[in-house]
């Protein structure tokens with residue numbers, strides 16, 4: 001039996017994917033696995049029992065990835081599962097920025113009881129007029145799951161689309177409409193675009209990337225869309241850019257008190273992934289990742305350990321070892337197993353940065369005693385008896 005806990009509401013359709021081998025618990029200290037969305041986990045302590053955290057979503061900046069890796073806790077996310085939900089909201093944000101739809105709707109509410117509203121609005125409407133998206137230059141920073149969809153939809157609207165991504169994958173490059181221009185530097189994109197949208201993870205390298213130096217290179221009156229994370233934008237510099245007119249509109253899914261004091265802000269309350277479809281997709285993918293890991297020891301879509309797929313175990317036993325990526329570890333593991341007279345039928349070892357993960361399929365039943373001996377090796381972070 002495996003225990004799991006949910007730190008945020010997780011769509012039931014996902015939880016239903018967990019078999020009757022799983023029971024929900026309230027206390028994270030009793031859990032083998034955690035399902036989470038945006039709950040802040042940086043200040044949490046994790047028990048030795050905890051093996052896996054699945055983020056039902058893309059961004060993992062709410063989870064202490066290195067601390068988890070050091071404790072042998074594998075963290076997963078659900079790549080692409082909510083990308084369409086975000087794409088549709090970005091499209092909405094572009095339209096809200098191009099035309100004063102919100103102002104117009106507000107005016108209608110205020111004048112709702114005016115018998116002559118039909119006449120009055122024909123006079124009033126000029127104050128809400130805007131521009132069209134067609135023909136405008138649109139820049140996408142980060143051509144991942146969301147960025148690619150946003151770039152393609154903008155192209156279909158007749159925009160002239162540019163993208164930049166220093167780590168563009170072949171899969172994503174192939175998913176881009178052919179007439180989208182991929183540029184090599186942010187500067188190239190900043191100089192030409194009327195609309196700039198950001199879809200990169202929040203990591204030390206991207207912190208505050210939209211700052212006064214970046215704004216200085218952009219066209220006057222540029223529209224900035226941020227459906228990625230608040231701290232990608234330097235708030236003080238954004239305030240100055242909005243006040244001077246350098247940035248005409250800041251459309252963000254991440255309001256805070258400082259942002260809400262700024263002029264020309266269009267804000268939504270982190271709604272990008274809040275659609276029934278995205279929530280279901282993320283929950284189902286997260287539940288599959290947890291089941292595969294808890295039941296077979298396989299790692300799919302991890303963000304702090306290597307992916308590792310040894311399939312279903314067809315031998316008598318399976319043991320997994322999360323360990324530091326340092327020399328001689330495999331020698332030590334095989335020594336423990338051979339000292340026990342155990343033959344290894346199949347072994348997979350994968351590494352990612354400072355961490356490695358090993359799956360041993362053996363010709364004997366795994367015992368807690370063997371697991372304890374492996375656990376005692378310096379550099380081992382977590383050993384699990386799968387079978």
Ligand SMILES: NC(=O)c1ccc[n+]([C@@H]2O[C@H](COP(=O)([O-])OP(=O)(O)OC[C@H]3O[C@@H](n4cnc5c(N)ncnc54)[C@H](O)[C@@H]3O)[C@@H](O)[C@H]2O)c1
Nearest residue numbers: 058059142143144145146165167199200201227228272273
């Ligand atoms: N508003 C929301 O509700 C919502 C929903 C989903 C995701 N997000 C945010 O959007 C981000 C992107 O999501 P995704 O699903 O597209 O992720 P993704 O991993 O598919 O794409 C991220 C892309 O950013 C690129 N990248 C990384 N560092 C970069 C850099 N320094 N400069 C340019 N590109 C860089 C990567 O190569 C990758 O292609 C997430 O990390 C998350 O913070 C927000």
Ligand SMILES: O=C(O)CC[C@@H](O)C(=O)O
Nearest residue numbers: 037038057058059273274
């Ligand atoms: O869970 C959510 O609602 C938001 C998720 C989103 O920010 C993400 O990074 O996937």
